[in-house]
Amino acid sequence: MYPNLFYAFKDLLGLELPFLKLFQTFGFFVAIAFLAAAYTLTSELKRRERLGLLKAVPEKITKGKPVSTTDIIINGVIGFILGFKIIGIVSDWENVSQDLQSFVMSARGSLVGGIIVGAALAYLKYRSGQKNKAEKEVTVTELVHPYQRVPDFTVMAAVAGLIGAKVFHNLENWGDFVQDPIGSLLSFSGLTFYGGLIVASVVIIRYARKKNINVLQLIDSAAPGLMLAYGIGRMGCHFSGDGDWGIYNSAYVTDATGHVNQVDPSKFQEVLKANEQFFARQYGGLEHIPHAAFPKPSGLSFLPDWFFAYGYPHNVINEGVLMPGCTGRYCSVLPISVYPTALYEIIACLLLFALLWSIRKKIKVPGMVFGIYLVLNGIERFFIEKIRVNTKYDIFGIHPTQAEIISTLMVIGGAVLIWYCRKLYNSAKTIS
Known part of the structure; x- marks a missing residue:
């Protein structure tokens, strides 16, 4: 794992550049995610304006x-x-x-x-x-194109998204927040994507309405980029080892160097007892540790073991047990390998981005692309939650995670949006 870019350059290029310790791997990928989303959004807004679906809006600007x-x-x-x-x-x-x-x-x-x-x-x-x-203030009227608002969208998404991601994360982990509220708010880790998406969406839609930008065309333009940004953001989670991983795969254990080894599931209990102090601190005991044994299928022998289980050595949150012979700040490795769910989401979201990008020109109903995005993203996240570690709520005997609740609402909301937009589009065609 690469907690910051110093470790990445040292491992991949053999270069030791201490100033790179300033740049966290997670933050680096988040920045790339914003840039990628901004690029795809700009491209789509320009394309839709060429088709006459969006138009420049006159705005008074004071010069001098x-x-x-x-x-x-x-x-x-x-x-x-x-x-x-x-x-x-x-x-x-x-x-x-x-x-x-x-x-x-x-x-x-x-x-x-x-x-x-x-x-x-x-x-x-x-x-x-x-x-x-100037010698005198002059107020002029200029046409401002929707794509020229992308820098504003990006800044608002970054600020509002960070606030929303922090708030939702701390609501989901209220116990940790109460113990150290300042540390939880100022830490570099601990962000919930859906919280950021919700808050940023509200802020940007309000801004778009104020600037007379067609909201349905805007959200359709943003949908592929949002999926791409999510996939790139998950790269930050995976390569830094920020704790957004799955439950333990009890068919594998991790050795002292961080490599995973497939073992008989009965070995799981032995490793638990050997690292009882760590697991008791995390789960209060050895009885309620989330795990599921899934050895690599013979038909997928070409895939590496770490695709099914990974120990996240040198992870950024120092989770696990100390690695013998390791010196420095990041010397922890998980004693039992977990499902690398961030890796699965990277693959899934990049494929879903490709799907959304390929169908965006074929769909003529405004708002429908974003509805499809909500459904696909909701389904993807709902099922990945089944093997992720997250706080569960107790709602009338049902125990969903925050992400499962939000992803379910996204699927329902996306389906409703598709239905409503199709109805609106057909009604407009009938009138015309």
């Missing part, structure tokens, strides 16, 4: 407006934070390099560096405003 005091202050604050941390890293590199992530999230830094960089950025903002200021 002086830079406000608020803008200067914001630039100064951003500069202070950057200088405070970056100069702090450079000035105390020997100590900071041991744990860059903790340093970034701490109150440590260089006060002098923060003041210098903050003042510099504030001054540059002021000078930029003075240089570009």
Whole structure:
């Protein structure tokens, strides 16, 4: 596993570049996911505008407006934070390099560096405003194309999505949140995709309505990119080992180096007892440990064992037992291998993205592509939950996970949306 890019470059290229410890593997893939979604959304919005399904909207823009005091202050604050941390890293590199992530999230830094960089950025903002200021403010009307709003969509999705993902994750893991609320909110891990999707969708749809963008065409344009972004985001989960894995596959155990070995299921109990302290800490005992034995079928012998069970050595959350001879911060491995559910979702979502991308030009009913996305994503997530580790609720004797509840609602909502959009489309055709 690669907790951050330092480990990836060291393992894959043999390069040891300490500054790469700043860049978490999960965060790297999340950034790539946003860029991929933005690219596909831009492409689709342009295509739909060429077909006349979307149109540019006139908007009044004021030019020659002086830079406000608020803008200067914001630039100064951003500069202070950057200088405070970056100069702090450079000035105390020997100590900071041991744990860059903790340093970034701490109150440590260089006060002098923060003041210098903050003042510099504030001054540059002021000078930029003075240089570009016209003799007189002029208000002009310009046509703004829907695809030109993609940067706004991306920023809103990032901010609202992060907030929603954190809120839903902490609601799902309320016990952990109560024990350490600050740590839970500020940690680099612990994000629920559906929470981010729901909150970001609400914010973006409200914005689209305000800017007179056809919402059904917008969500259809976004659907393939959302599926692609989910698949890429799961790459971050898998390659960092962030805990989004499945239940134990009791047909496999993990050796001290992190390699998986197929064993008789009876070996499961032996390993449990040998690592009783770890399992008792996680599950309160050895009686309720989620597992299912599934050895590799003979017909799939060409697939590696880690496709069916994986120990996630050097995982970013330090889950498991210590690996002998390992030094450093990330030295844990799961003693019993788990189903690599993130890997399954990567494959499934990339295939579903290809499906949505291939049918997007054939479907003429506005809103239907997004309805299909909701159904496919809901079905995929519902079934993967059967072998994932998640908090379960007790609802009238039924014990679903948060993701199962939301995915079921997505399937129902997607089906209703398809029905409603088809009805609306047919009614419009009849009238015309």
